[in-house]
Amino acid sequence: MGDRSPVGRRDALRNRKLLANTAREVFAEQGLDAPLDVIARRAGVGNATLYRHFPTRAALVDEVFRDALTETAAAGERARAAEDAWAGLTQYLRTVFAALAADRGTNDLMTTNLEGVTSLEAIHAHNRETIDELIRRGKEQGTIRPDLTTEDLLFTLAALGRAVPALTTIAPDAWLRPLTLLLDALRTNPATPPLTAPPLTSHQLGKVLLNLGPRKRR
Numbered sequence: 051m052g053d054r055s056p057v058g059r060r061d062a063l064r065n066r067k068l069l070a071n072t073a074r075e076v077f078a079e080q081g082l083d084a085p086l087d088v089i090a091r092r093a094g095v096g097n098a099t100l101y102r103h104f105p106t107r108a109a110l111v112d113e114v115f116r117d118a119l120t121e122t123a124a125a126g127e128r129a130r131a132a133e134d135a136w137a138g139l140t141q142y143l144r145t146v147f148a149a150l151a152a153d154r155g156t157n158d159l160m161t162t163n164l165e166g167v168t169s170l171e172a173i174h175a176h177n178r179e180t181i182d183e184l185i186r187r188g189k190e191q192g193t194i195r196p197d198l199t200t201e202d203l204l205f206t207l208a209a210l211g212r213a214v215p216a217l218t219t220i221a222p223d224a225w226l227r228p229l230t231l232l233l234d235a236l237r238t239n240p241a242t243p244p245l246t247a248p249p250l251t252s253h254q255l256g257k258v259l260l261n262l263g264p265r266k267r268r
Contacts, residue, residue, distance in 0.1 A: 066103045077155030108166030119173040126180035135187035150214045161211040216261035
């Protein structure tokens with residue numbers, strides 16, 4: 051049996067927090083498929099300690115990203131409250147993509163699916179509801195093309211989102227240009243706003259495509 055003394059409980063809580071913080075750093079660098087033994091080693095504990103606190107990868111991911119997912123849900127609520135559905139949708143997607151660009155772990159979390167992560171299942175459902183509502187209202191307001199479906203947009207966003215980490219190797223906000231082009235394609239009457247981010251050069255495109263290839267583990 052484990053140590054149930056006050057000191058033992060404090061040590062356990064400290065190790066759990068240390069593992070969660072370390073996992074956040076490693077996931078940000080390497081993505082959600084980062085080896086768990088790397089996390090344990092960087093935290094300075096054994097693998098047995100990690101698995102005692104987090105018996106599955108899904109349990110660790112849920113612990114690490116719960117607060118970040120709450121922030122995404124809050125952004126969705128703000129978008130739903132916007133009177134102008136188009137303004138709400140564009141602001142929401144820019145907020146989400148900024149989070150995708152911030153670290154690889156969040157990107158993996160939001161653009162793929164991982165079974166067993168309760169908070170992730172909830173945010174995927176909330177994200178879908180947010181986009182579905184904003185598309186419906188945008189069509190009613192005449193700002194979003196009538197043939198757009200929620201599945202169209204979710205798939206396209208996931209595909210573009212997967213490229214965000216590679217784009218950030220060029221510039222932190224390099225994702226703004228393709229997102230702006232995508233958003234313009236959703237409008238009933240495209241306003242063709244100016245593209246503030248510079249276009250990729252041929253060399254930069256090659257670098258992005260290289261970074262989209264198999265990940266190199268350190």
